[in-house]
Amino acid sequence: MERIYLDNNATTIVDPQVREAMDPFYCQMYGNPNSLHSYGIEVRPYLHQAMEQMYAGIGARDEDDVIINSCATEGNNTVIMGMYFNLLKDTRKKRLVTTQLEHPCVREACRFLETQGVQVTYLAPDRDGMITAEMVKEAINDKTALVSVMWANNETGLVLPIKEIAETCKEKGVYFHTDAVQAIGKVDVDLRDVPIDYLTFSAHKFHGPKGAGGLYIRQGASLPPLLHGGEQMGGHRAGTVDVAGMVGMGKAMEIAVDSLDFEDKEVRRLRNKLEDALLKNDDVMVVGDRELRTPNTLYVSIRGVEGEAMIWDLNEHGIAASTGSACASESLEASPILTAIGADKELAHTGVRFSLSRFTTEHEIDRTIEVANRAIDRLRQLSTSY
Amino acid sequence: MAKNDLIGGSLWEQYSEKVSERMNNPRHFGELTQEDAQAMNGRLVVANEGAESCGDTVRLFWVVGDDDEVIKSAKFKSFGCGTAIASTDMMAEMCIGKTVEQATKITNLDVEKALRDSEDEAAVPPQKMHCSVMAYEVIKQATAIYRNVDVATLQEKNIVCECARVSLQMVEDAIRINDLTTVEEITDYTKAGAFCKSCIEPGGHEKREHYLVDILARVRGEIERENNPDGVVGDDFLSLSIVKQIKAIEQSLDQYVRPALAGDGGGVELDDVCLGDDGLVHVHIKYQGSCKGCAGSVAGTLSFVQKSLQGTVSDKIRVVVAQS
Ligand SMILES: Cc1ncc(COP(=O)(O)O)c(C=O)c1O
Ligand code: FES
Numbered sequence: 240m241e242r243i244y245l246d247n248n249a250t251t252i253v254d255p256q257v258r259e260a261m262d263p264f265y266c267q268m269y270g271n272p273n274s275l276h277s278y279g280i281e282v283r284p285y286l287h288q289a290m291e292q293m294y295a296g297i298g299a300r301d302e303d304d305v306i307i308n309s310c311a312t313e314g315n316n317t318v319i320m321g322m323y324f325n326l327l328k329d330t331r332k333k334r335l336v337t338t339q340l341e342h343p344c345v346r347e348a349c350r351f352l353e354t355q356g357v358q359v360t361y362l363a364p365d366r367d368g369m370i371t372a373e374m375v376k377e378a379i380n381d382k383t384a385l386v387s388v389m390w391a392n393n394e395t396g397l398v399l400p401i402k403e404i405a406e407t408c409k410e411k412g413v414y415f416h417t418d419a420v421q422a423i424g425k426v427d428v429d430l431r432d433v434p435i436d437y438l439t440f441s442a443h444k445f446h447g448p449k450g451a452g453g454l455y456i457r458q459g460a461s462l463p464p465l466l467h468g469g470e471q472m473g474g475h476r477a478g479t480v481d482v483a484g485m486v487g488m489g490k491a492m493e494i495a496v497d498s499l500d501f502e503d504k505e506v507r508r509l510r511n512k513l514e515d516a517l518l519k520n521d522d523v524m525v526v527g528d529r530e531l532r533t534p535n536t537l538y539v540s541i542r543g544v545e546g547e548a549m550i551w552d553l554n555e556h557g558i559a560a561s562t563g564s565a566c567a568s569e570s571l572e573a574s575p576i577l578t579a580i581g582a583d584k585e586l587a588h589t590g591v592r593f594s595l596s597r598f599t600t601e602h603e604i605d606r607t608i609e610v611a612n613r614a615i616d617r618l619r620q621l622s623t624s625y
Numbered sequence: 626m627a628k629n630d631l632i633g634g635s636l637w638e639q640y641s642e643k644v645s646e647r648m649n650n651p652r653h654f655g656e657l658t659q660e661d662a663q664a665m666n667g668r669l670v671v672a673n674e675g676a677e678s679c680g681d682t683v684r685l686f687w688v689v690g691d692d693d694e695v696i697k698s699a700k701f702k703s704f705g706c707g708t709a710i711a712s713t714d715m716m717a718e719m720c721i722g723k724t725v726e727q728a729t730k731i732t733n734l735d736v737e738k739a740l741r742d743s744e745d746e747a748a749v750p751p752q753k754m755h756c757s758v759m760a761y762e763v764i765k766q767a768t769a770i771y772r773n774v775d776v777a778t779l780q781e782k783n784i785v786c787e788c789a790r791v792s793l794q795m796v797e798d799a800i801r802i803n804d805l806t807t808v809e810e811i812t813d814y815t816k817a818g819a820f821c822k823s824c825i826e827p828g829g830h831e832k833r834e835h836y837l838v839d840i841l842a843r844v845r846g847e848i849e850r851e852n853n854p855d856g857v858v859g860d861d862f863l864s865l866s867i868v869k870q871i872k873a874i875e876q877s878l879d880q881y882v883r884p885a886l887a888g889d890g891g892g893v894e895l896d897d898v899c900l901g902d903d904g905l906v907h908v909h910i911k912y913q914g915s916c917k918g919c920a921g922s923v924a925g926t927l928s929f930v931q932k933s934l935q936g937t938v939s940d941k942i943r944v945v946v947a948q949s
């Protein structure tokens with residue numbers, strides 16, 4: 240069966256060019272970059288090159304740090320735990336401000352700090368799924384140490400007003416962290432324009448390998464490491480660096496940034512085509528203004544069609560999408576974004592996410608439209624509520 | 626356990642072939658009409674059921690034979706996930722050919738068993754057991770409509786765990802007979818709480834009338850007082866003056882509750898004590914320190930405090946969090 244992958248917000252195919260760049264570091268140049276001998280020496284230029292690509296990709300300045308680690312989960316935890324040991328633990332600063340939209344790796348880290356006596360504000364989005372700079376401003380007080388707001392949401396694709404939020408934090412004199420996992424390669428991320436202290440990303444979300452990530456730390460905002468040990472990453476993150484992973488991530492970053500224009504035009508066109516086609520069915524609703532979303536993401540609610548049942552039918556025809564439906568989760572909890580935007584029960588059960596990539600083809604979208612329409616018809620025939 | 630649990634299971638991998646097959650091709654979906662019923666010399670019954678917390682709904686159609694009460698045909702419609710559709714389909718099939726009386730005895734456990742590929746392998750992962758409960762409830766609803774009686778008269782009384790169909794009596798007996806002290810033990814002995822977990826403590830997927838934590842606390846308290854008849858118990862506590870009640874509560878908080886919470890950097894403060902409409906003494910508490918604002922631990926802490934007070938002061942106590 241022909242398979243079609245429309246779950247690119249979960250993870251992506253590794254770009255063949257990225258894989259090619261990684262290949263020599265497994266069986267040929269496998270030295271430890273910290274070694275003194277030739278095996279160590281020969282890999283170092285590639286790491287420098289990867290660093291160049293990473294710095295250029297997000298517009299970091301030479302004096303800032305981009306720490307290469309294992310994933311965004313690690314980066315986000317490094318920031319939140321680091322903030323605890325630096326400030327929250329025993330200075331007057333006792334508060335964190337974040338949002339209800341964050342990925343569990345931010346939310347649960349905050350929850351953990353609550354057990355250590357830190358006060359956390361979880362901002363609720365407005366009806367459009369947005370967090371505004373105004374909300375952040377109001378939530379900050381003189382005890383606030385850090386604000387953490389994601390750049391783009393993984394479920395809806397909504398892009399938050401990060402520039403204004405960052406500027407608000409700067410004005411108020413609190414540190415600002417953003418989880419940019421869903422933004423890299425989808426929208427312009429340029430730290431020369433935006434005063435951000437900490438930013439995190441994961442390579443596998445932009446056609447790089449799994450298990451490689453980055454944490455940007457602005458000069459002067461340094462944090463204690465999460466992993467203590469050797470001198471790697473200037474002592475900021477101990478552990479032998481995954482050379483192939485880092486090289487692959489550098490290449491993936493370079494291509495992702497070069498492809499932004501394609502993403503904005505071509506991926507957006509295909510996404511809109513799918514969206515328009517689904518909206519031709521009655522009682523279909525899409526979450527979030529199209530112009531305010533990443534170009535690849537579509538979160539749709541189809542009345543009378545339970546989310547897990549929908550992705551089941553799609554999967555039976557080789558199409559991979561995902562759902563925030565309660566019934567499909569380990570905990571039977573509906574996806575927090577749906578509850579957060581005040582969705583009714585029905586929506587909390589019908590949400591289906593399609594996320595495209597620059598590898599998605601027109602043919603794939605046409606086929607998805609056909610299969611999705613048939614699934615909607617079948618499930619609505621079965622349905623009591625339609 | 627660990628080796629298999631570290632890479633969590635995918636939901637769909639745990640569905641039986643029969644579940645997938647019925648999800649793809651349900652055999653009994655559709656509707657039955659008055660005309661269908663007449664043609665079959667029977668009566669049409671249409672029942673609706675909905676699980677409020679998850680938004681799943683099901684509609685069951687029966688044609689029941691006029692002279693023999695046998696269900697001649699059954700069809701359904703459903704808004705729910707794959708497991709809900711598959712179990713409703715199986716349930717409808719199991720109704721056909723049975724008398725209404727026999728059909729009323731079908732439970733979600735029977736439906737799950739019928740969906741298994743092999744006898745000792747569950748048809749659905751534990752948390753999805755919940756999605757088959759509705760299939761069971763709609764049968765009761767249909768019978769009630771058919772017999773023109775209140776559905777409550779047909780429902781088993783005091784079911785604590787819907788997924789495993791365990792009653793209050795079964796849980797109480799298990800605690801007493803085996804001297805159980807933890808919820809995990811109750812689950813091991815009775816299977817209550819092994820599936821969607823809604824019945825363990827407040828704050829889960831679905832609101833329940835009884836929770837295992839509360840039953841455990843109450844029965845433990847009863848056992849304790851049976852062993853130590855000199856303590857202040859039950860109705861005696863209700864007849865104490867409010868000052869004496871407060872004293873007893875404060876004393877117990879100091880002795881049992883505060884030391885335990887202090888370990889996590891938290892605490893509780895007594896805010897008010899009053900007699901509630903339910904005839905119980907309501908103890909209003911406020912959280913302090915790390916207990917405060919920690920959504921994850923609020924339900925757990927509350928039930929811990931209540932359990933301690935019920936066990937050491939009186940089972941006529943209910944603990945509530947004071948609104949600040
Ligand atoms: C917004 C967001 N943040 C963080 C992560 C975590 O990424 P990783 O699992 O690579 O650490 C994800 C992945 O789903 C995500 O979507
Ligand atoms: S009610 Fe689902 S496990 Fe008890």
Ligand SMILES: [Zn+2]
Nearest residue numbers: 676678679755
């Ligand atoms: Zn449910």
Ligand SMILES: [Zn+2]
Nearest residue numbers: 566706709756
């Ligand atoms: Zn379900």
